[in-house]
Amino acid sequence: MTTATLDSARTRSKAAARRRVRRDLLKHLGLGAFVLLMLYPLAWMIVSSLKPDHLVLTEPGLVPSEITFDNFVEGWHALNRPFSVFFLNSLLVTVGAIAGNLFSCSLTAFALARLEFRMRGVYIAITLVSVMLPMHVLVIPQYIFFSQLDLVNTYFPLIVPKFLATDAFFIYLMVQFIRTIPRDLDRAAWIDGSGPFRTFWYVILPLMRPALVTTTIFTFIWTWNDFFVPLIYLTSPKMFTVPVALNSMVDSESQGGVGMLFAMSLVSLLPVLIFFAVAQKQLIRGIATTGLK
């Protein structure tokens, strides 16, 4: 190759690199503007919760002219009970749901992914179909059932189903994960004389940690945000979870201000935001893998 062609190749690649930089810069500008637009309402909520009430709707901008924490203090006590009651209720339900899903889904997933038994395919098919089953078609008989057991206005209807492997999504996620664990490990345990229970407990369960973490995170966020089920079952305010309490605050909006509503909404999202900040990698991986395999 002559020097001339080399030089021209170099200028060409330089020009291409420059074009690339310019294109990426344009992309970043566009994406940045779009991120701003997407997150603006959330930023507005955060800022508004720090403003005195009369400024919330008169200042659409993000720089408050006056800062106060009154909304948080008053909002916390806006209902007949402090919000700490609702937070504890939500925490109790969420922890129960997480324990239930980890327990029941891991047992089920291990059996479906590793043990050989008749009609295993049918079991897997039923599990898959039940992911798509709309809960509204089940909720009325379930409600009647729980009310006959006198369990309305308790947390049993919110937690017990989780112990019975009814969040099929997580079974699916765990089955997919167990399938990536090499069979040789089970076989080694089997040769060493372990039965299925010991293999599950000492070999598979420890290796399933990433799937268990993903299950914990998603169960936390979905249960924390869940509104429909607590709305149906929890009738007395002292049992309310945070979303139901927030909703009852909207109903009494006329008395309270928008700032208070925003402050409590923000506080209610904090646990989810913290989980997101800590575990975004697992969350995104969880979404991506269950979506693909």
Added chain:
Amino acid sequence: MPIKRARRGPRGQGAAAHVFLIPWWLGLVLVTAVPLLASLYLAFTDYNILSSPEFNGLANFRRMFEDEYFWAAVRVTLVYVLVSIPLQLGFALLLALVLDRGLRGLAFYRSAFYLPSLLGTSVAVAILWRQVFGDSGLMDRALSFFGLELGSWLQNPSLSLSTLIVLNVWTFGSPMVIFLAGLRQIPEELYEAARVDGASVVRQFTGVTIPLLTPIIFFNLILQTIGAFQTFTQAHVVSGGTGGPANSTLFYTLYIYQQGFTNFDMGYASALAWMLMAAICLVTAVHFVLSKYWVFYGDD
């Protein structure tokens, strides 16, 4: 000679499996199967939870056809699904394509776009939406800056549903993450081969990217459609549980809730729920049939 498959584990696996599956069995019977059949039975009865159910044949279904609220709910839900899903998936695909192939800051953008998906079904964000689209809310101010005076979107029957459509589009992050993972699975060799054959960027996109992405598009379409049919929280909070103004946000599940848990007309609510289930099954089946014409599962 047939080769006998080696046993994969110790004996007695069948028995052990059923011990492992005890919670699953209980859940299947008590939480899923029995309620499913019970609600099918209740759909043909008049039942208000206080007195025992009375069989009334097809009365609930006949009632639906004359029930203007039922038709309002069907219309609202269908408009919502038909408008918001294409927009949501369109944004998801577009952003995934922009973010794919080595753009710096991918992790940041992905997280920023995904965040609304996590929050989108919360009561808190629905409350925020009430204010954004409410009287002198953000939207009102932004539009009046451009000289458009629409007032509160939530009081306006022809705009109120669009606030919830915007909310659903806002949560395009989770299908976007799935698209991104799908794009990453497309082998680079295919693009190289296409370039060697002299394919332009556009041709690579229509000839390689899109066909290989169709299974993912299909998956997202099914998942988001089923989810959208069951939208409840947002509609309940934004309309204060009424589905108003003028039934413009009376989502189907909200109507089931009103009939079942406000009026305690549980027979009718069960019939409504079964119609929803039938609709979801039908739509999913149609998607599967149509998928033969556009989803590409590789050459066999």
